[in-house]
Amino acid sequence: MSAEQPEPKERKTLDDRQKMTELERIRHSAAHVMATAIVKLWPDAQFASGPAVEKGFYYDVELKHRISPEDFPKIEEEMKKEIKANHVFEKITVTREQALEDSKKGRLGALAERPGNPSKFKIGNLEDIPEGEPITYYKSGDFIDLCAGPHVMRTGNVGAFRLTTVASAYYKGDERNPQLQRIYGTAFKNKTELEAYFTMIEEAKRRDHRKIGQEMGLFVIDTEFVGPGLPMWLPKGAAICEELEKLAKETEFAAGYVRVKTPHIAKEKMYKTSGHLPYYAESMFPPLKYDDSDEFKEERAKVFTAWLNAEVQVETLAEPFVKDKLNPALLPKPDHEGKHGDAIRAAAFELVDKGQAISELTTAVAEYRRLDAELEKLKPEIYYLKAMNCPHHHRIFAAEPRSYRDLPLRLAEYGTNYRYEQSGELFGLMRVRSLNMNDAHIYCTPEQFAQEFNAVNDLYLKYFKIFGIEKYVMRFSTSAPEGLGKKYVNEPELWKKTEDMVRQVLIDSKISYVEVPNEAAFYGPKIDVQVWSVIGREFTLATNQVDFAVPKRFGLVYRDKDNTDKTPLCIHRAPLGTHERFIGFLIEHYAGNFPLWLAPEQVRVLTLGEEEPLLNYAKAIVSELRANFVRCEADFGTDPIKAKIAEAEKAKVHTMLVIGGRDMDAGNVSVRLHGKGNLGAKPKGEVITDILAAIKERRA
RNA sequence: GCCAAUGUAGCUCAGUGGUAGAGCAACGGUUUCGUAAACCGUCGGUCGUCGGUUCAAUCCCGACCAUUGGCUCCA
Numbered sequence: 001m002s003a004e005q006p007e008p009k010e011r012k013t014l015d016d017r018q019k020m021t022e023l024e025r026i027r028h029s030a031a032h033v034m035a036t037a038i039v040k041l042w043p044d045a046q047f048a049s050g051p052a053v054e055k056g057f058y059y060d061v062e063l064k065h066r067i068s069p070e071d072f073p074k075i076e077e078e079m080k081k082e083i084k085a086n087h088v089f090e091k092i093t094v095t096r097e098q099a100l101e102d103s104k105k106g107r108l109g110a111l112a113e114r115p116g117n118p119s120k121f122k123i124g125n126l127e128d129i130p131e132g133e134p135i136t137y138y139k140s141g142d143f144i145d146l147c148a149g150p151h152v153m154r155t156g157n158v159g160a161f162r163l164t165t166v167a168s169a170y171y172k173g174d175e176r177n178p179q180l181q182r183i184y185g186t187a188f189k190n191k192t193e194l195e196a197y198f199t200m201i202e203e204a205k206r207r208d209h210r211k212i213g214q215e216m217g218l219f220v221i222d223t224e225f226v227g228p229g230l231p232m233w234l235p236k237g238a239a240i241c242e243e244l245e246k247l248a249k250e251t252e253f254a255a256g257y258v259r260v261k262t263p264h265i266a267k268e269k270m271y272k273t274s275g276h277l278p279y280y281a282e283s284m285f286p287p288l289k290y291d292d293s294d295e296f297k298e299e300r301a302k303v304f305t306a307w308l309n310a311e312v313q314v315e316t317l318a319e320p321f322v323k324d325k326l327n328p329a330l331l332p333k334p335d336h337e338g339k340h341g342d343a344i345r346a347a348a349f350e351l352v353d354k355g356q357a358i359s360e361l362t363t364a365v366a367e368y369r370r371l372d373a374e375l376e377k378l379k380p381e382i383y384y385l386k387a388m389n390c391p392h393h394h395r396i397f398a399a400e401p402r403s404y405r406d407l408p409l410r411l412a413e414y415g416t417n418y419r420y421e422q423s424g425e426l427f428g429l430m431r432v433r434s435l436n437m438n439d440a441h442i443y444c445t446p447e448q449f450a451q452e453f454n455a456v457n458d459l460y461l462k463y464f465k466i467f468g469i470e471k472y473v474m475r476f477s478t479s480a481p482e483g484l485g486k487k488y489v490n491e492p493e494l495w496k497k498t499e500d501m502v503r504q505v506l507i508d509s510k511i512s513y514v515e516v517p518n519e520a521a522f523y524g525p526k527i528d529v530q531v532w533s534v535i536g537r538e539f540t541l542a543t544n545q546v547d548f549a550v551p552k553r554f555g556l557v558y559r560d561k562d563n564t565d566k567t568p569l570c571i572h573r574a575p576l577g578t579h580e581r582f583i584g585f586l587i588e589h590y591a592g593n594f595p596l597w598l599a600p601e602q603v604r605v606l607t608l609g610e611e612e613p614l615l616n617y618a619k620a621i622v623s624e625l626r627a628n629f630v631r632c633e634a635d636f637g638t639d640p641i642k643a644k645i646a647e648a649e650k651a652k653v654h655t656m657l658v659i660g661g662r663d664m665d666a667g668n669v670s671v672r673l674h675g676k677g678n679l680g681a682k683p684k685g686e687v688i689t690d691i692l693a694a695i696k697e698r699r700a
Numbered sequence: 701g702c703c704a705a706u707g708u709a710g711c712u713c714a715g716u717g718g719u720a721g722a723g724c725a726a727c728g729g730u731u732u733c734g735u736a737a738a739c740c741g742u743c744g745g746u747c748g749u750c751g752g753u754u755c756a757a758u759c760c761c762g763a764c765c766a767u768u769g770g771c772u773c774c775a
Contacts, residue, residue, distance in 0.1 A: 049774055058770095068704070099775095108775090125775040135775085146775045167770030168703030179702070182770070210768095214711080223766055224748090422701055424771085608734055638732065646736035660734055670735080678735050 020052070020150060023189070027052035029089060029140075029151045030079075030158045030187035031059045036143040037078030038063070038183070039111055041071075047109035047145070048121035048171050048180055056186025060169055062121070067181055072163040075183075079161065086156035087141040091149060099126055099135050099146060111142040121171060122146045160194035161187035209587035210428040213237070216592055216600065216652060218583070219429065229426040229433035231580060236600035239631055240586070241436065241579045243598050245414055247698070248438050248576055251462070255455060257410040257440055262392035264416060268382040274391040274550050275489065279522040285420045285433075288383040300378045307375050310368040315341055317361045318348035389415040390547070390572055393441040394554045397568075402558040407568060408448050412440035429584030430539060438576035443551070443558075443568040446501075453505045456544050456573045460529055463542075463575055467586065468700055474511055475528045475540075476502065477519035488522050489549040498548050498569075499525045523549040526572075533588040541582060545572040592652050593675055596691070597698045599654035603632040603691065605669075606644045608660030610636070617664045621657065621684065628692055649674060655691065 020028070031050035034057075039045045042063050050059030061067075067075075099108070100123065106114030108122040125146060129135055138147040140155050152158065163185040171177035188194040205211065213219050218237030226232060233241055249259070268287065271277045276284070322344055345368075351357040352365045386392065393411045402409070417435045425431050444452050457474075464472060479488045479495050488495065502525050506513050513527070520526055526545035532538050547570040557565035576582050586598070596602055603625055607618050615636060625632040633653075635644050641658065648656050656672040663669055668681040693699075 047775095051774065053773070066704080122775070128774070137775095148775060165769055166704055169771050170702090172774070173772070179771090181703075184770075221767095228766065423766090424701060424703095426767090606735090609732060611732095640731085640733045640738060641735060642733080643737045644735090649736050656735085658735060662734080672735060 022152075024052040025150055025152050026158055026189060027057040027187045028149075029155065030161050030185060031057040032089075032138065032140060032143065032145055032147070032151070033079050033082045033155055033158055033161075034075065034163070034183065034185060035059050035061070035109060035145065036082050036111070036141065037075045038067075039109070039143070040078050041074060043111075043114070044117060045109075046117075046119065046121055049125065056164065056184060058182050058184045060121075060171065060180040060182050062178060062180050067166050067183060069163075069166065076161075076163060082141065083155050083158050085141060086154045088154050089149075089151035090139040091151075092137040092139060092144075093134050094137060096126070096129075096135055099137075102144075103146070107144060108137070108146045110144070119146075124172070158187055159189045160191040161185055162194065162198075207588050207591045208428075209430070209584040212587050212592040213429065213584075215650075218587070218600065227433070228423065229421060229431070231429055231432055231434070233579075237583065239600045240583050240594070240598055244438070244576055244579060244582065247463075247466070248412075248414070251459065252410075252412045252440065255410070255459065256408075257412040260393065260396055260411050260413050262386075262389065262396070262413060262415060264418070265383045265385055266391060268384060270391045270395070271384055273553055274394070275522065275553055276387065276391070279487075280387060283419050283421070284387045285385045285418050288385070289380045296378075296380065300375075303371060303375050303378055307368070307371040310364065310371050311341070311345070313364045314348055314361070314368050315344050317358075317364050318344055318351070321351060321357070321361070322347035385418040386415070387417050387419045389413055389417065389437065389439045390441055390550065390570070391554075394551060394556055394570075397441075397443055397551075397556050398554060402443075402556075402568075404445060404558055404560045404566075407558060408442050408444035408452055409568075410440055410442045415439050429580045429587075430537070432578075432580045434580075436579035438574050438578070438582075440573055442571040442573065443556070444571070445558075445560075445566070446569060449501060449569055449571075450505050450508070452571055453502065453544070453546075454509050456571060456575070457505075457509060457511060457527075459573075459575045460542050460544075466698055466700075467589065469531055469589070472529055472531045472541075474506070474513040475519070475530055476506060476513045476515045477521075477526050477528060478515060478517050479520045479525065480518035483518060487518075488520060491549060494548045495525070498546050502527070502546060521545050521547075521572075523547045531585065533585055537588070539581060539585060541577045541585060542575045543573070543577065544575075546570075547572055594652075594654065595698070595700050596654045597695045599652070600631065601633055601651060601653045602630050602695070603655045603657060604635055604648045604651075604653045605632065605657045605659060606635045606641065606648065608641050608658065610638065611661070614659065614661060614664055618659050621659070621669065621688070624688060625691065628688075630691060630695065645672065657687070 028051060031052065035045075035047050035050060038059075038061060039047075042065055044064065046062040048060035048062070050057065094102075102108055103119040103123045103126065106117040106119050108119035110119065126135070135146070136148055137144050138149055138151055139145075140151075163183060165184045167182045167184065168179050169182040170179055186194070186197065188197060216236060217234050218240070219231045219233050221228065221231045252259075265288065268277070271280075271284070348357070348361060348365060352362050357365070392415075393413070396411060397409065415437050417437055419433055419435065421431055421433055426433070442452050442456070464470075478499050481492070484490050484492060484495070503515075506527075524546040526543060528540040529542040529544075530538060531541050551570050552567045556568060558568055560566045586594070590598075594600070605618050605622050607614060618634065618636065622632050622634045635648070637644070639647075645656065645658070652674055654674050656674070658670040658672060658678075660670075663681055666681065667684050669684050669687050670681045671679040671687055673679060
């Protein structure tokens with residue numbers, strides 16, 4: 001969102017630094033070695049910062065030459081020389097004055113002094129070091145860098161490394177600062193670990209939801225005809241969507257939700273009222289103009305001209321009568337014609353309304369007002385694609401008079417939202433522009449809040465159990481005082497009250513959570529549930545948000561026991577998030593090997609041979625399963641059984657039923673589970689009963 | 701949006717300044733085979749789009765579109 005400011009970064013204390021692991025020291029040292037290599041190759045290079053990060057290290061550098069992966073071998077070559085030279089990482093403590101002076105001489109992040117080429121980013125870094133904290137250099141060979149360390153003993157301790165990518169980054173992460181080239185690499189103690197890391201990356205790629213989704217035929221993103229970030233679910237992917245919807249509908253029905261359905265667009269007024277337009281406009285698709293035809297524009301232009309003429313007419317007629325009534329001290333700035341049109345007209349209206357005006361002026365004002373109203377009507381109607389469902393649900397709340405007896409009212413909908421994510425943010429199914437949201441809004445009284453909020457949290461935990469999601473964190477996002485009126489609605493007291501309320505609920509329910517300030521929604525605090533996919537990607541899957549602001553803006557009220565109207569609280573919740581992200585996550589979570597109830601193709605019946613009686617036996621099994629809504633397919637073709645099995649395994653079909661003469665004669669089917677091999681022949685009835693039970697129970 | 705890399709058949713990928721190839725898939729046929737692939741044949745491409753350089757461009761250059769990685773974790 002536009003209002004977001006770059007957040008001040010937490011500075012690592014020296015204590016934190018001493019806790020750096022050996023691997024982090026290796027990587028941080030590798031960053032220095034890389035910088036040494038780069039400055040040897042391009043002596044004008046200016047370095048900013050080069051830390052160890054989760055997967056390796058980077059160094060930010062300003063350089064005319066654009067470093068590309070083609071340069072990597074050259075840089076790596078130089079790095080190897082540095083490592084072979086086995087320089088000691090020597091720690092030197094200096095005064096601030098000394099450091100500033102060396103920076104000005106261009107000595108920091110360099111091999112020698114560079115007159116006329118000061119270490120400008122190091123000067124900036126120096127400013128961030130608090131008074132009283134020692135200022136240190138690390139020197140390896142000729143390379144000296146402003147650095148708090150710690151490092152490994154010698155450059156030779158950087159065991160195995162590889163440069164990986166080049167990216168861009170703003171100095172200190174602030175887009176107002178110069179853009180630097182960020183060179184990424186990774187380093188390990190030895191070659192074995194380095195290679196294991198790259199093998200791991202390769203394996204992760206195999207689990208990538210984009211790859212598996214393609215292979216299994218779950219979804220497509222047709223960027224040419226439909227658009228980037230707008231996935232379409234193929235039949236097999238749609239099957240997963242439907243299973244998730246079924247799960248949500250059952251659970252929500254049991255929890256007292258009622259379902260609604262709303263359109264995908266709404267008038268501009270909706271989002272002006274909700275407050276989304278100022279706070280959220282950049283994330284919305286451009287508006288749809290209802291009537292943009294030439295005829296309409298002509299008509300509007302005609303009325304506009306007449307309206308302008310009427311305005312001049314009113315002012316000309318009124319001016320002599322009102323001139324001396326205008327108080328020069330109170331006059332606003334004159335308009336572009338040097339006149340006080342607004343003030344004159346206002347005065348003229350007053351005269352007319354009091355019946356003190358001459359008849360020509362009365363007529364002119366009447367005509368002006370008529371045209372003004374007509375012009376208002378000729379404004380093209382503007383519609384927006386909905387980026388969220390809440391405003392529609394609010395209008396459903398407003399559609400009937402509500403009593404406290406109706407609350408809590410839980411409106412649920414699988415609504416499709418459209419958000420204009422920036423092109424660089426799009427990412428497979430995980431970050432898209434059309435979102436199928438497992439949405440609901442709970443309208444309740446403050447007394448009901450704790451119970452409702454808890455019930456929602458319980459829902460999450462219930463779902464996570466079904467899917468075997470074990471690693472997750474609840475992030476409690478709160479506001480920040482400086483954001484009030486900008487990033488957040490300006491209601492300091494309500495913010496405090498609601499945040500306290502949510503915090504209390506979290507503490508009482510003993511859910512472990514982390515509190516993150518300055519991350520709330522504009523209308524209230526929220527809880528995001530963060531999960532990690534097996535590949536290590538971090539995502540916000542579910543969300544649970546409190547809204548104390550928007551219902552008020554819509555004037556939503558319920559009649560309370562004391563016969564007064566009160567504004568309800570609203571809880572926005574989406575425990576399954578969106579189909580897109582949730583299924584993307586599930587694909588990686590299960591590596592495409594879905595449990596039976598979710599599997600796009602649950603059962604495939606494979607025949608051995610083509611004899612009529614055998615086919616009839618097999619067909620009867622398919623029919624029975626399909627009659628029970630099992631997604632069952634038949635492979636009665638002439639391929640050898642090995643080939644049929646290979647195909648079914650590749651398609652990740654959950655259960656394969658192999659049927660040959662032997663099985664038919666005994667009333668059996670041979671069961672084979674994907675990835676688990678042959679389980680042998682079992683009685684037909686038993687197998688079918690078990691399949692149906694496993695689906696019904698949503699067995700893992 | 702910004703920086704970089706990538707874009708060749710439905711999929712995975714070769715390849716070249718002189719009109720493009722493999723495997724799988726699809727289709728046709730032969731094969732009737734008990735747990736991860738039996739054989740033969742056929743079809744399939746404006747080499748992302750547009751423009752430039754050239755006698756000639758999929759290849760060189762430029763713009764655009766899309767995808768991927770990064771743009772948060774400070775000396």
